[in-house]
Amino acid sequence: MVPWTPRPHRDDVRIAVGGLLGGVLLWVLGAHPRGSAESLVLWRASWVALVPLAVTAACALLRRTSPRAGLLIGTAALALDTVTVGSIVTVVLYTDLVYAAVLYGSPATARRMPWVTGMLTVLGGVVPAAVGRDPRWLLVGVAVGVVAFAPAATGWVVRNHRDAAEAARLRAGQTALLAEVDRTQAVTAERARMARELHDLVANHLSAIAIHSTAALSLDDPKTSKEALAVIRENSVEGLAEMRRLIGVLRAGSADREPAAIPTLEGLAALVEGARANGMDVRLDAGHGTVPAPVGLAAYRIVQESLTNALKHAAEGAVEVRLRRRDGRLDVRVDSPYRPGDTPRAPGSGAGLTGMRERAALLGGEFEAGPEGARWTVRTVLPLTEGDSA
Template structure:
């Protein structure tokens, strides 16, 4: 378990340990404050004023979380005139928990003064306290005890919040570190691709151009020109991929990323007999990652046709928006004979499946009656173009 997770768990334990339900706490405190008043009434005459201020104190206690100081002030008459200590002490704990030290100290003095007034006008509720020294000790405890308890609870809450914030800070640091490591790895991969693959593709293009210019055979020159064109195109793809790898975030699409509009040209360059239908939707703009995934799906499917299929048989490429422009479907149907199965290795299709899965979609490939079908669906909602009749 990581240190950040341990800190988070520790903070949650601090926050939740010994925390009963709120209704149970409120009921217990009200019962305690009411029993305190009932005990006082057993030794004093029940006057209407005393009962009124006691009832006011009890009714105000549930509001101490929202208005701690006003609630404390409402309990002071019951303390000074009726000897209702516990209601004021309960309210004072909340004051010390929610307010500043100066406010808590001042309110503590008010509670202590209320105890002294209760002793001066109504006599001590404790039969074994004949002198004022003991009464002052009781007053000091009644005023300082709740303040100390409230400040301790405040410190505990702050410590728990700091633990949670520290855990979140650790998590952010780990995410930043992983991002930096991934950026360094992408940069190293980009350099390797540029130095090795780019260099070899450049040599192929140069050699093919030299062969085309030196050969007297028209067929050889035609094939050499085709090889040079393909190598130059592949070199452009390598440069585009290197640019993507060097971007700060791997999921950011480069401005030169392939789009749906490039699919028709891609099919035309393949040399296959193909029928292409691209209907991306009239009122939607698809995310760049979705359009690039659709382009790569068509590209890989056409490559598999050239490698393993009958390039003389027609191919149907269809890209369309379905389900009210919330899903982009790509289908490439080739004329391979049914039952031929997936191409050996299947690494290209496996990569396409992973790309589709990361975008929330899926990809299926297999034989169908009359040929072979590659179908991908990307359920990524596009950006609706308001007031635009077409793309």
């Protein structure tokens, strides 16, 4: 079975055909580098010079696909050319084979060729001239340098530039890929942040609206219905205000709108008062002092979501909110009455627990939520450092 050989490049075909036709034309015109009277010419028949010409032209077809094989065969053809009347095109094609062997060959070949051809140049010219004290040998060294060392050195320089350009292109591609990954991660993180903010801002008010509207529809008591409608209206207005504040955050860069204020732990008292207005028995025990803004925002949102969950799911009884600062951490704990099997007073999606866990994780904190006897406990520990806060 004949092994598969890659097709030669179209430029290599042009070089081979052009070199062969040019060499034949010079042969027809009788332009031979060496005359038949020279003693070194063994084959005086001029047509013999066409053999190394044809072989070297054929080797040009291998300059990209098999540069090493092309160089070895071309070297044999050049040796044959030296004992004929010769063809200048054969020499030119051979210099191209040396150049191609360095440019397209293996890295090992590319490294060795300039050294080998340089040594041949010295051994072929300088050493004989020094030993035989005949300066004419220097011309032999110059000829070897022109035919072998010069194209090898040129190929080495071009290859280095090509490799450097390819490495730069790969680095640019990797940089663009990393930038795209960073952009995607940033967009994903921003979408998650917006989802948490939207849930925390609106869920509390909508839950209160759902619970009190259910009470107004199920109880045939004008006074109770009026009180429920008042709570519904209050939560609707506050929910609308929260939505406007969220839009202000999203449009903080606009010239016609100032950024909305970020909630802090100083607003917990107002948050608890709002929960009490919704009918909850909430007790606040806050001893936190001054905390970094990211920690304060996360703690505020966690308490807010915990109160919302208590409004929807907690049994009858008091809800306790406690904040303590100890050992460089802020401990946030919300306890509410818990009775397994109770039906929620308002539907939920479970996104609240996910959002609280994400907020704690972004600050390198800890989050736990689950039943402890007859109480449902939400506990979060947040480090009081702004190092990697997002």
